[in-house]
Amino acid sequence: MRVVKYDDIVKAIRDMIIYSTTHLSPDMKKALEEAYENEKSEVSRAVLAQLLENAVIAEKEWKPLCQDTGLAIYFVKVGEDVKVEGGSLKDAIYEGTEKGYKEGYLRASTCDCFTRANLKDTVGYNLPPVIYFDIVPGDKIEIEYAAKGGGSENVSRATVLAPAAGKEGIKEFVKKVVSDAGPNPCPPLVVGVGIGGSFDYAAVMSKHALFRDIGTPNPDPELDALEKELKEELNKLGIGAMGMGGTETVLAVHIETFQPGRMCHIASLPVAVNIQCHSSRHSHITL
Amino acid sequence: MAEYRLTTPLSDEDVSKLKAGDIVYLNGTLYTARDAAHKRLVDLILSGEELPFDLKGAVIYYVGPTPPKPGEPIGSAGPTTSYRMDPYAPILIEHGLKGMIGKGKRNQAVREACQKHKAVYFGAVGGAAALIAKAIKKAEVIAYPELGPEAVRRIEVEDFPVVVVNDTYGNDLYEEGRKLWEEK
Ligand code: SF4
Numbered sequence: 001m002r003v004v005k006y007d008d009i010v011k012a013i014r015d016m017i018i019y020s021t022t023h024l025s026p027d028m029k030k031a032l033e034e035a036y037e038n039e040k041s042e043v044s045r046a047v048l049a050q051l052l053e054n055a056v057i058a059e060k061e062w063k064p065l066c067q068d069t070g071l072a073i074y075f076v077k078v079g080e081d082v083k084v085e086g087g088s089l090k091d092a093i094y095e096g097t098e099k100g101y102k103e104g105y106l107r108a109s110t111c112d113c114f115t116r117a118n119l120k121d122t123v124g125y126n127l128p129p130v131i132y133f134d135i136v137p138g139d140k141i142e143i144e145y146a147a148k149g150g151g152s153e154n155v156s157r158a159t160v161l162a163p164a165a166g167k168e169g170i171k172e173f174v175k176k177v178v179s180d181a182g183p184n185p186c187p188p189l190v191v192g193v194g195i196g197g198s199f200d201y202a203a204v205m206s207k208h209a210l211f212r213d214i215g216t217p218n219p220d221p222e223l224d225a226l227e228k229e230l231k232e233e234l235n236k237l238g239i240g241a242m243g244m245g246g247t248e249t250v251l252a253v254h255i256e257t258f259q260p261g262r263m264c265h266i267a268s269l270p271v272a273v274n275i276q277c278h279s280s281r282h283s284h285i286t287l
Numbered sequence: 288m289a290e291y292r293l294t295t296p297l298s299d300e301d302v303s304k305l306k307a308g309d310i311v312y313l314n315g316t317l318y319t320a321r322d323a324a325h326k327r328l329v330d331l332i333l334s335g336e337e338l339p340f341d342l343k344g345a346v347i348y349y350v351g352p353t354p355p356k357p358g359e360p361i362g363s364a365g366p367t368t369s370y371r372m373d374p375y376a377p378i379l380i381e382h383g384l385k386g387m388i389g390k391g392k393r394n395q396a397v398r399e400a401c402q403k404h405k406a407v408y409f410g411a412v413g414g415a416a417a418l419i420a421k422a423i424k425k426a427e428v429i430a431y432p433e434l435g436p437e438a439v440r441r442i443e444v445e446d447f448p449v450v451v452v453n454d455t456y457g458n459d460l461y462e463e464g465r466k467l468w469e470e471k
Binding site for chain 2: 042054061105150151184277279
């Protein structure tokens with residue numbers, strides 16, 4: 001059994017949060033630069049210029065790219081041959097999250113669903129995070145982290161289509177979600193699509209799809225073609241940067257399916273769309 | 288697409304010259320408030336009590352900033368989605384509010400109130416929060432400190448960049464901009 005120390009996990013998570021919320025990821029930076037080159041609307045180009053300038057200031061001053069530093073989301077793969085010493089893995093993720101948000105001067109954005117009260121002194125600073133654990137072969141712990149803001153979550157949707165709806169039905173649903181969202185989720189966007197599995201798992205896959213680097217192809221050639229087709233269709237909506245009208249609304253569409261074999265129940269076709277704003281703050285560490 | 292430099296409080300003449308799509312650089316004092324603070328402000332109006340600031344000609348910025356680092360007036364401070372303030376905005380507009388800054392669509396009631404009582408809705412760039420913070424020179428909590436990031440702050444701004452989304456003539460930049468670029 002390989003051993004990983006509790007304190008090392010806490011520190012790695014803290015550092016990842018502070019870095020990732022202040023440094024725009026290179027793939028998003030490149031995508032915004034390309035959108036700036038290609039955008040035909042003057043207002044949208046002005047918005048994109050502000051976003052690129054914002055990234056420069058944030059990086060230089062280690063200042064949060066966006067004030068909504070999100071719910072902390074984790075996808076964790078734990079190797080079967082690794083053991084955490086000094087505490088539990090889950091506790092380490094909680095502690096690292098609280099430290100990262102507090103010491104990085106990030107916003108505590110969690111609250112009681114009903115009273116809307118911020119419970120940072122009882123439940124914890126920006127706690128709890130959302131964590132998906134998976135067990136895999138090997139002796140490593142792999143942690144993917146995203147700071148997921150409210151604006152883009154609020155317009156995300158999941159549904160279960162009739163099997164007969166097929167690919168066309170999926171395309172229509174994705175188009176409707178992006179069109180209805182309009183300016184609210186801070187376009188330009190990355191659109192995560194989860195297809196198959198169950199009602200809930202489609203949503204999990206749509207979120208995980210957002211972790212893929214923009215510009216990397218889908219390993220399934222048929223889905224890769226569907227992603228490109230959808231991107232083109234969505235950009236015809238004319239929403240533009242911050243919804244002010246333009247040609248560059250969607251930077252990428254990423255599709256994930258239930259593996260192996262793109263499966264679902266014989267009676268259903270679950271589809272979920274998770275929207276990611278341009279302030280995409282994703283990173284991963286391996287311990 | 289015209290460009291203006293305006294100083295608060297805003298007058299009827301100030302807002303009447305603005306058209307959807309115009310770029311405006313705001314100077315002077317703004318107040319920050321989100322939904323929880325809006326609810327309290329409206330409750331005060333309905334019970335005839337005094338507000339923590341003068342609404343006449345005022346501009347409210349919908350923002351919940353990150354905590355400031357030592358020595359900074361404010362942390363990152365980009366706009367939040369505005370529809371959550373829609374139920375409260377018309378009554379504030381009726382009582383003298385001249386400008387709102389946020390992001391995203393407003394409902395019909397807010398747009399009508401803007402036309403009827405001469406007020407404008409400005410869009411700031413969502414996610415440009417470190418850049419926008421540069422325009423904020425001073426910030427002071429003046430009400431509801433227990434709301435944390437949602438407390439009401441008085442902020443002093445210099446050339447705060449916004450775009451007119453809803454003007455006093457019923458125009459909407461989101462609808463018009465999209466129509467212009469939509470491919471059927
Ligand atoms: S949608 Fe994204 S960029 Fe916009 S305010 Fe929320 S987190 Fe920030």
